[in-house]
Structures are given as structure tokens and as C-alpha cells.
Amino acid sequence: MAFTVDFDPENPDLTNDTDTQNEIFIQVFNSGDGELFNRLYLEDSISNFSGEPLTGADRLAFFKEFLASKPSLKAAVTHAYVAGDVALIGVDYSIETTGPDGEPLLLEGNCTDVLRRLDDGRWLMAIDRPVAATGLVAE
Amino acid sequence: MSQLTDNLEKHTSLYVDAFNAGDFDTLDRFYTEEAVAVWEPGKPLTGQARREYQREFLARGPRMTAVPRQSFVTGDTALLIVDWVIETIDDAGAPERLEGVGVDVLRLGEDAVWRYAVDDPYGQG
Numbered sequence: 593m594a595f596t597v598d599f600d601p602e603n604p605d606l607t608n609d610t611d612t613q614n615e616i617f618i619q620v621f622n623s624g625d626g627e628l629f630n631r632l633y634l635e636d637s638i639s640n641f642s643g644e645p646l647t648g649a650d651r652l653a654f655f656k657e658f659l660a661s662k663p664s665l666k667a668a669v670t671h672a673y674v675a676g677d678v679a680l681i682g683v684d685y686s687i688e689t690t691g692p693d694g695e696p697l698l699l700e701g702n703c704t705d706v707l708r709r710l711d712d713g714r715w716l717m718a719i720d721r722p723v724a725a726t727g728l729v730a731e
Numbered sequence: 732m733s734q735l736t737d738n739l740e741k742h743t744s745l746y747v748d749a750f751n752a753g754d755f756d757t758l759d760r761f762y763t764e765e766a767v768a769v770w771e772p773g774k775p776l777t778g779q780a781r782r783e784y785q786r787e788f789l790a791r792g793p794r795m796t797a798v799p800r801q802s803f804v805t806g807d808t809a810l811l812i813v814d815w816v817i818e819t820i821d822d823a824g825a826p827e828r829l830e831g832v833g834v835d836v837l838r839l840g841e842d843a844v845w846r847y848a849v850d851d852p853y854g855q856g
Contacts, residue, residue: 638803645803673775676765676849677809680836682854704854706810706836719803719810723855 595619601706604631605714606707610681613707613715621665626656633717634708640721663689670702673715677709685722701725739809742837742845743799750795755786763838768850775812793819800832807839831855850851 597615599605604620606613620629630652638645642654670682683703691697700723708718742761750755759782762768767775768785776784794817801812813833821827834854837845 634805636805638805640803647805671773673767673769673849673851675763675767675777676834678836678838678848680767680834680849680854681849694807704810704834706808708808718805718808721801721803721810721812 600725601631604716605715606632607715608674608679608709610669610679613681614669614683618665618667621659622662624659624662626659627652628709629659630655634710637717638719640719646704657709663687667703671677679707679715681705681707699724701729738843739802739804739811739837739845740799743797743811743813747795747797750789750793753789753792754810755782755789758785758789763846763848766847766850768847769854770850770852772853786824788819791819793817797833809837809839809845811835811837812855 595616597612597619599616599619604616606616617632620632623629633639633651636647637651638647639651639654640646641658647655658660665685665687667683667685670684672679672681681704683700683705685701685703687699689699701722703720703722705717705721706719707715709715746758746761749761756841762781765777766781767777768781769775770784770788776801795815795817797813799813801810803810811833813835815833816830817829819827831853832855833850833852835847835851836849838848839845
């Protein structure tokens with residue numbers, strides 16, 4: 593697959609730049625590769641994308657299943673605050689996917705992301721928390 | 732994990748106690764050195780600007796209630812979602828009620844104390 597951002601799939605770094613973070617996140621999500629997408633998270637990072645807080649193997653299994661049908665993500669950054677080695681990012685997102693009934697499904701909402709800078713200087717996802725305006729991911 | 736969660740719940744209650752006592756010095760110890768606070772949406776404050784804003788805010792004798800809604804803890808980092816209400820006075824001295832949903836990032840210090848790294852009181856909606 594071709595990424596139009598500077599991105600090493602073997603050793604991903606979301607960087608300290610908010611727009612780069614968002615662009616990498618979108619492109620990896622839209623690649624449909626759940627295993628690759630999972631590498632944007634630390635092993636014990638918490639993703640609430642399924643509606644439940646998932647870590648480790650459960651999170652990987654969900655990402656692989658959810659991304660297998662190649663849903664299409666759009667996301668725009670609403671705010672970003674960096675405090676040392678941790679950052680809070682807000683994005684408005686919309687995802688075009690396919691529902692269980694095979695019909696097109698649109699998921700929209702706002703997502704809060706917490707990112708951490710690792711000892712090696714890379715930035716990765718620590719926590720995500722989508723709040724859906726429409727669709728499957730709820731409070 | 733439960734120990735960390737206990738500490739996190741204690742954090743909110745201790746923070747509210749210090750806030751309602753108007754005790755700025757204690758309150759300031761609930762923030763990391765690099766903390767970002769966003770008490771006015773779109774205007775993040777750090778360092779001395781953050782401290783001055785908070786000192787001034789506390790001088791009006793505000794009273795806060797805060798109810799944690801959700802917490803997500805991973806290692807020494809946490810995301811805390813809190814419903815809060817503050818009764819204070821406005822610039823003209825009239826009673827003013829503020830409320831919001833805080834979306835806060837906390838870090839666990841080596842002293843087992845959680846501190847705000849990002850304090851975003853209007854972080855949701």
C-alpha cells in the first residue's frame with residue numbers, strides 16, 4: 593500500500609505534529625490492515641472504538657474485524673494540547689462502512705485521543721474515546 | 732489496577748476539597764509542571780499564566796461539585812471524564828453557575844499521586 597506521509601510501518605511514529613498524527617491515523621485506518629493499525633497503539637493502550645475499552649489481543653481482534661471491510665475514515669482536528677510527553681487531541685470523524693445487514697452505515701462523532709511519547713521518542717496512541725453522534729460507538 | 736483507580740477517585744475528591752477551600756498552593760500541586768489548562772475554550776494556559784488565572788479564579792470563593800463519569804487507566808496515564816458544576820460570581824459580582832464535562836489527562840507520579848497534565852473543563856460538547 594502507498595502512504596503519502598512519511599511513515600515506517602515497521603516502527604510507526606505518530607510524531608509530535610497534530611496534522612501529521614491525524615494524516616497517518618487516517619491513512620493507516622483506510623488501508624484496511626487491522627494488524628498495522630494496531631501498531632499505532634501500545635500493548636496496554638485502551639481503545640473504546642468498539643464501544644468497550646479494549647487492550648492487547650482483544651483490541652487487535654476487533655481492529656482486524658472492523659477494518660477488514662475497508663471502512664473509509666475522514667477526520668478533522670478540533671483541538672490539540674501537548675503537555676510534556678503526553679498529548680490530548682480532539683477530532684470530528686465520519687466513517688463510511690457496512691452494517692451487519694449489508695447496507696451502508698455512516699458513523700459520526702467526536703473522538704478524544706491521548707498520545708504518549710515513548711522513551712525512544714516515538715509518539716503512539718495511549719487511549720481513544722469516540723463519542724458517537726450517530727452509529728455504533730456510544731458512551 | 733484497582734489501586735490506581737482508587738487513587739484516581741481520591742484525586743478528584745481531594746482536588747475538589749482544595750478547590751472549595753480556596754487553597755491555591757494545594758491545588759497547584761495537582762498539576763504537572765508542563766500542565767495545560769483550558770478554562771476558557773480555545774485559550775490553553777501553561778506555567779505562570781495558568782497559575783495566575785487559577786489564583787484569581789479561586790479568589791472569588793467558588794464552590795465545585797464533581798462526579799467522575801468514566802476513567803481509563805493505562806500504565807501511568809489516565810483519561811478522566813467528569814461532570815462538574817461551579818457556583819461562583821461573575822465580573823459584576825452576581826451569582827454565576829458554570830457547568831461542563833471535563834476531559835482530563837492525568838499522569839501518575841513516582842510518589843503515587845495523580846496530577847493533571849491536561850485540564851479541559853469544557854472538553855466535551
